[in-house]
Amino acid sequence: MNRQVKCKTPRRPPPRKPPNSQKDPVGVYLRVRPLTAEDEECCIEVISSTTVQLHAPEGFKVNRNGEYKETQYSFKKVFGVSVSQLELFEHVAKPLVVDLLHGKNGLLFTYGVTGSGKTFTMTGSPGLGGLLPRSLDMIFNSIGPFQAKRYVFKTDDKNGMEIQCEVDALLERQKRDSNFTVPKTPSSRQKVDPEIGDMLRPEEACKADNVDEDSSYSIFVSYIEIYNNYIYDLLEETQEDAIKPKWNGGGTPVRQNTDFIPPQSKILREDQNHNMYVAGCMEVEVKSAEEAFQVFWRGQKKRKVANTRLNRESSRSHSVFIIKLAQAPLDADGDNILQDKNQVSVSQLCLVDLAGSERTARTGAEGTRIREAGNINQSLLNLRTCMEILRENQMYGTNKMVPYRDSKVTHLFKNYFDGEGKVRMVVCVNPKADDYEETMLVMRFAEMTQEVEVARPLDRPICGFTPGRRHRNQAFKEERGALIDNDGTSVVNGMLLSLPPLPSCELTDPNDEITLPRLIEALQNRQRIRQMITDEYNREANMMKSMLQQLDSSLASKENLIHEQNCRLAEKEKVIQSNKTEIDRLEKKNKTQEHKIDILQKTTKVYEDDKRSLQQELETRGHRLQRELSEKRRMEQRLQGMVSDTKHKWEKECERRVNAMQLEMQNKLWVKDEKLKQLKAIVTESKTPGRPDPPPRQTQTKPQRPSREERPPAKRSASPSPLPTTTPVRPLHRRSRSAGGEKWVDHKPSSSLDLGTVLQPVIPNAIQVSTPNEKALSKCDRYVLTHQEVASDGEIQTKLIKGEVIKTRGGGQAVQFTDIETLKQELTTTTVPSRKRKSSEGASASGDQTDGAWTDVETRCSVALEMKAGSNMGPGYEHHGITKRRRP
Template sequence: MFRQAKGKTPRRPPPKKPSNNQKDPVGVYCRVRPLGAEDVECCIEVISNTTIQLHAPDGLKANRNGEFKETQYSFKKVFGIKTTQGELFEDVAKPLVEDIIHCKNGLLFTYGVTGSGKTYTMTGSPGQGGLLPRSLDMIFNSIGPYQAKRYVFKPDDKNGMEVQNQVDALLDRQKRDSQTTVPKTPTTRRIDPEFADMISPVEACKADGVDEDSSYSVFVSYIEIYNNYIYDLLEETPIDPIKPKWNGAGTPLRNNTEFIPPQSKILREDQNHNMYVAGCTEVEVKSTEEAFEVFWRGQKKRRIANTQLNRESSRSHSVFIIKLAQAPLDADGDNVLQDKNQVNVSQLCLVDLAGSERTSRTRAEGSRLREAGNINQSLMTLRTCIEVLRENQMCGTNKMVPYRDSKVTHLFKNYFDGEGKVRMVVCVNPKADDYEETLLVMRFAEMTQEVEVARPIDRPICGFAAGRRQRNQAFKEELTRRLEERGGPVDGESPTVLNQLLQSFPPLPPCEISGPNDDVTLPRLIEALEKRHKIRHMMIEEYNKTAKMLKSVLQEQDSNLLSKENFIQEQRGKLGEKEKMIQNQKNEIDRLEKKSRMLEYKIDILQKTTNIYEEDKRSLQQELESREHRLQREMSEKRRMETRMQGIVTDSKLKWEKECERRVNAKQLEMQNKLWVKDEKLKQLKAIVTEGKTENRQPQRPSREKDKVPAKRSASPSPVPTGPPVRPLHRRSHSAGGERWVDHKPTTNVDLDTVLQPNIPNAITVNAPNEKALSKCDKYVLTHQEVASDGEIQTKLIKGEVFKTRGGGQAVQFTDIETLKQENPVAASRKRRSSETGPDGEPMEGDWTDVETRCSVALEMRAGSNLGPGYQHHGYPKRRKP
């Protein structure tokens, strides 16, 4: 055997329930509420008693083909706007009430959008009782004569019932009567006008087949699920009159007269693996009026609020649980059988779900937004559970149903597992504004109808002979009738003459005869018989005398009775008149009481409405003040931003003025540098021309010398060094294997499409310089393009040497700049011709000018013939496309 671990209680295996393969689908009914106004657009049409049709509003009902979009949905039954509360109860809730009387559970809940009439369907109004009051009335009409005395059945706080004997029940009743001052009879209780005259006597109904050999008792409890927490609406929190109570805001309550908010309850599982609310108050009620009073006491504590869509919107899911305890009578038919295993407890749960809503329409904020989120989340969990159940049944899967994600689904998971019937009333508002929410509700209802729930099995009843209560009652009635006929028991105060004669009646002697000649026994027997005969005659005479005397007495009494009867008749006439007067006064009193109750009810409603308006007024005032503060802050922020922007504009204006002035100065200096370079070229050419023609025409790198600009004449930043290049200390020899170049060509360069391009052998081409490439090379060249003053694109090759720094990095020392330019020969010839004419329009001397042109071309050709990097043969390039 295995040893059990200490401190752990083994889980009790679930009881074996009788298997039942019969299943019934969830009954889904639809009720359409009337429109609030005649000019409101309607989107729902009742086609038949089982089908409705949804019409999309004007803004949504055109599809791709331009047709109107219409959708039909089918239900078990559809109730139109003219359906009464009694008709709805007859088809929806009456079968569930009959099941609870026959020991079967039931679940009925209303579902729909906010303002669709769920609370009215469940509760009703004075004169139009809903499903809840009619269910209670039917239960008490059915089991009224067979109810047990109070406290015979007692909850065991574990979702079960215990049976007490008559003595313990009597002690509990006496204890209750000593602690409370409420009148015992429920007819003298003050009933709230919310439930006054909700059901007319004509509409009262009762169930058939009630077991008359059983005793019944009804227990009710009322809870609400608010923000996914369970609260007991019937719980009365005691108040300590000495120690002050504090609310959530940290301030003491007023005069210690307000109740502390109730604590949330938890869900537990009983021994039969059924879910129940631990510590929930269960009140035993004996009449419909008493049950109404308990319901209204909890209804006053329910959380409601005023929203944009509903003035009294339910902010929580309410669950009203009706438990019916049933136990058989003993063999004599007098008392309840003292056996807990024979007690059957069935319950009917009436659930008023809070309506789903969109925060964009209700404009909920703060706590209302949180409430709406929790309501929508719980309804979404219910929808998910229904979807998983439907998928498991239709596809044969075995997915886990997420009952525990919400308190609503976790509490009623047993019903979907086969513990009773499930019914749902879908309430819809035909208003076109609720079309999108109504469409989602219809889809959920259509999916719910496809879920099947196991049919509940009849529970066994104790096997005593039937009719025990009737036989016992018949025996009592017969005994009473006989006692009335005999005039009651005979008093034995003084012995009468008849009693004395009966006592002196001689006994008979022994009648044993010894023979035919027995002279002893026969004379004795004859003597005894003669004495008995004399006594009999005396008794007859005494009887006659008594009869005559009694007759005379009766005659006198008859005369007296006649007079008395006449007097009684007169008194009865007067009494009838008094009773009529009293009845009229009672009717007047009842009318005035009813009127006063209705006025009190209206006063309560007006008080609630006043409180709601005052709360809305305070909230609007606070919102107005906050918005005024916000507006003042925004105005101050706006003025500050305007001041700041004015300062920024002024600074930017001064900055750009300085920048423009700097650029103008830089451009002037650049143009002066270009003029100086051109003057230097002209001086060199003049020197060449004046020296004469020599055999050696090799220029000394004019393309390099002409681009070297002294640092003192440069205004803009230039990569040309102003002093002699600094040679690195350790330089690789050119004879060691050739020089390696880093060819830096930006991606923004334009291909000039010339015959010869700069070609650097054994080079690493990069788009951006990096340390890895520089560490492998000795030379560095940067290809830079810019637009020249004549509008042509010129390319500059900025060359330098790479050497290592003392810090371990790489550095580049720029040593030379070469300029490559693409020119149009036609434009160049025009320029030369224009330059040959003087200021007065006559041509100038062309000897040195022609030589200058030829020399410049020779110099460029000479430079292009070199094999160094960056040199290019200009020749006659292609015409660049504009």
């Protein structure tokens, strides 16, 4: 399957612009809205004309210590609650209007939290007009007598302007008037909307100076809104129905009526000069401020607004009102507009009313309102991101890509931030305490925006005609009207000369000889007077020509002098420009070096931190290795102690077994001796005749631990039993090795109970404390903690938790626990042997077995368990009791 590869058309490179090293920061102004209630808490204080201070409201903690924080912010100008709309316009918008009349672009937008007064600042109210109506009024007051006729300037739908001749403009006017589609001036054809009223007072009218009188002007306005990141034309004429459609917030609305055609979203395009514009947007030509504001109000009614908890008419979209000024010079005579498209200058002023940032938790938004708020906050966040990257690129010399295309707002005004005009921002804040947290974020964004610099726009070149053409043409017309009036009279050299009237030419008689000579004489007289006027006119004309020649020669000499001065000035400007270029290069190099130095310092700091952390890790591992070595030594000592204890145990066991074997052999020998004695007695008695056998003497003897299997059932002899040859050895208690010269900290809490057990710890050279302290730990090497708890069987058991005292690097002490011993008292139930003597032989045998089981010392002591303490197991204990040990 063959695929066709589409080759993209290579993008046309942007036109080369002359380098402009002059930059101006973004002008940021602050306006504080008055509080709605006098007793409401205020969190903003105006300190000076350029500085404000934020006070945290009561109960609001802003730092980790839980303290209040007061922060000051500086702006280009701060307008308090008592500032008027006129004063705000004089400082903020008037310079942009003057630049617009001189062919420079401008951008002015309002920014702030919802309900902070942005729409009032931009639009105003009757009698208190905002920035927009005052700008329109100043523009038309300045260019009113210099406006071109309607449709002389015509848009080409590609963000450009075309010029039509007077005839074509007249035909198009007649065509539009016949279709009744031309918006008329409110004063002539239609009434002003009563909702608008008089926005301005007559005494507040403004007018710009130094307007070029040799040009003709025309004003075009357009009004768009950016809703859910889609662009809609508010001036687009759509067929409205009584039932309005329901909008889903996207590019295409949900249609409820088939007769209604909803407005479609517009797209952004780039013109041949790489400036962004809205394709297909309607641009209306207006001829007065009232007409322009009427067009604005017509689009304002279509703007998306909604009622929220914080604002009754909250703007749900960003609105952009564009004022476009087309300017073209007059021809050399000053009569008509120069028919040259390259000489047309187009400048525009964008007035943007941004939607306010809001939190859905405060506004109580649901459903569609949540989506609208999310899109508003996202677009404002993208505006902040673009500002931050622009600031970083300018301060550190980086070349990061600015994400203009992530939002329609930033994409539309991309050219302004790249140096196509001045940028101004009015930050509106509400000083009430509920908006403190969001106001603080707005302040930070405004403070960061002031550090962004925008290239200063260049002055547009003017045509090569001499100035004052319109004035000279008007003066010539007035002079011509003064020289020639409607009666045919002529004023020459201060004298009024009139041609004599012609006599009657009617001939009633063929022989009349008076009429013709009279007529001839009158004609000759008129001819003579006419010749005199002609001669006088020629003489005056010659004098005027000579004066003009002299004036031309003097002007030529002056022009030569001016040309020389201009050449010198051009050379100086070249030198200055080269110096500025070198300075810019050095400044950029300096910024690059500073950025590299900052990077190196940060890298050095990172390496130092890594070195410090590695050194600390090395020291930690060294301490750990030392502890492991000491633990290894203690383990070796413990193992040696266990080996010695095991050896001693087996020696005792062997000794016990040898003693048991010896006793067993002795008992066997004793039994044999008894049997021999009994046999000898029987034999002896059988040899003595007539003597009755005496009853045998019953004597209880205590054998030395015979085994039950080897214990004979024979009767006891009357003779006493021999004593054992060896005495049973009772092993003595060996004290713990740790009870030597080491000093202990005996930590016994005050809640410990004395259980009265047989096994009690004996700790010599110990410091008994109820609470450990640094003084006691510094004097001792070992540490033991007595802890009591209830076991599973309901008995209280005591745990001895042992450890070593280690010196720390900071000069303190730390305890490392190494062992836990558990002390618990248990009762052992045994059967007490009967001490009664049995008369019968069977009873004697059973008595012998019982006595034999308890006469052995080792058997009686096997119930007790002796603690075998290691070399490092702690203090010694008494020999009796039960000890259970658990290693940690």
